[in-house]
Amino acid sequence: MKIERWNPSVKVAAILAAVILLSLQYLVSLNLLVFGSALLLLFFFSDAKPKSVAAILIPALIAAFGLFVTGLYYARGGSVTDAKLSSVSSVPYAVRAAMSRNLYTAAQLATRLLAYAGLGILFALTTDGEFFLQSLMHQCRLPPKFAYGLLAAFHLMPVMAREYRVVRTAFAVRGVRAGPLALKPMFTMLVNSVRWSECVAMAMESKGFCAGAKRTYYSVPRVHWYDWAGAGALVGGILLGMLFLRY
């Protein structure tokens, strides 16, 4: 049983609920548990590539570390520079910091970020865009017009990426220096993509796509008992953690 088969609409609802619940609590252990289980699921019950997990995780870890340090030194109340502690001048600064209540605050902040990151990656790397949109159409009544429009735009991305490279080369050859984040090549590409989107829309219409009309579906994503079970396990687990965990 893979996470990929979890109905995306139920999955996104469950994960949103989990994120809201997590934001209402301050338990380091629960945060770590959520983060750990997200990683476990990713590595053992999904087809996500460890490489892509790492690609998102590393920035998240850096951000978490940054938040940890910030929390440690600059939290309100019981700051390191508190008179009481700073009077014990023989104790090194780092130890003093660790002694303060801030360590716990810092851990709370950092692990919460990790928990969010874990849930986010879990969703992002185990959800096929098309399956998600199909599920949104059938479970959440998203109009097909939006769903297929989004898909078309999404599939235009490789063309846009290729075009962007050409535009940058063209600019360089004309002697225009454009930094990696320069707006001009972006503008040129966007002008083109407006025209492209018109072409794609006409092609879709020419293939009989009609916003209001009835259509059939090759496969209709359904919600099974195990979709609800998964959602229940995630949300229920967090609720239980909130009730019974202490730190």
Next chain:
Amino acid sequence: MAREEIALRMEDVVFRYQENGKRNILDHVTLDVMAGTLTVLMGGSGCGKSTLAAVAAGLYPENGGCLLSGEIRLFGRPLGELDQQQRASYLSVMFQNADLQFCMDTLRRELRFCMENLCVPPREMDERLRRAAETMGAAELLDRKLYTLSGGEKQRAALTCLYVLGSRCVVLDECFANIDPDAVRSLLPMLRAMKREGRTVVAIDHRADLWLDDADEIILLKSGAQTAARGVTRANLPQYRAMFGELGLVYPGSCPREAAPLPRGESALTFRGVCIRAGAAQRRGRRDGPEPPLLLEHADAEFPRGCMTAVLGASGSGKTTAFLAALGRHPYTGTIEINGADLRTIRRKALCRQVGIVFQNPGNQFITQNVTEEIRASLRIWNGGLDDAQLAQRTQALLDGFQLGGCRRYSPYMLSQGQQRRLAVLSVLCGGQKLLLLDEPTYGQDERSAMAILRQLRQKVEREGLTVVFITHDRALAAAWADKLYLLRDRRFAELSPEEALT
């Protein structure tokens, strides 16, 4: 087969893009296309033939423009009574740009999307999909990502979509314009198969030679998409020769040499033992995955100074990539020399001062939003010391010289394809570049405006000693203009004589 049935009937249709505009794009068009035939609509660039297709399919005026009068009937039923879904079962259009025809990522999913649109019951889809892929020879394309396909393969995929839709009439809007002749030859049998099944095929094109064997009728269109002549076939073709000329169309088989060959100077651009691999330049450093395939393997070529040289070859054979390598923008091994100096020893800025390139889509290289500003900016980049008055004067002279004086205040994006390309050429040559690389000068335009550009470049070549290297699929064009021809085949440049190129 009911041959007498009329597939598409247009009666006194008037269409324009702007309601208050002066020009009717379709000017009182009256046209019948018989069911079950293969009909070719031919006309020069800007005669309204593509608009005609979009109007016939009901894509216009729904997506822009306004229909001032006239009636359109598909198989006897007024277009207005049908919704988009029903229209698709009567008539659907395949467009020129193969990249912009799909909404899904693989052909299998795209075909399902098509069938879903027409409310095909899901359990019949697999069978219908299999049959369509088999008939159209597209089985091996089904699960490949569409953006990785070559131009010809994309058009084959698009044609398979039209087949699976089961439209009784298919309109091909210049969809063979940008693919190489071999790919075209593999697409024609697909159209024949469609016709055998009783479908009506309407091909819009500005070339006749491809269609002579298959067309039941060629209709020549003049400006405003009005019929100039119909019932043209291979048998009575000679009597329309003069009309082809008047309409700016190439008469099949004729290949007037456009310019006297120039003496070949020494080499301006030399490839010696050059190997190039496919793949985006940025990705090359990566270790994972197999090495991308070789596009050039120990290739040698010399592009003489003060001449025009054409590079022919199938799409995807690496012509554009070879250009990029010559600009130092794609990794290569071997030696590339520009005016006798090794490319590796030339600094980038100095290189750009010697070599200019105009890409397939000139819209990609505009750096400003105004035609005058475009040239002025370019002049400023390359000629540091000019003051405003001098800049203005030189800009004006350049624009007038390329017949762009009339559109000085427009945005470059508002110009026609031909004008855009002229502007791109002009702006690229502002720094006094002596070597111009031109990627597909015929892309998105007809013979006449491509000719106009080549004629102007020819003048520059003859008067100023410019060196032009251009990529094209159009062998007749290459034979007519180039002083030297290369065919990129089997990863090498092979030199051709103009006669060889035409056979």
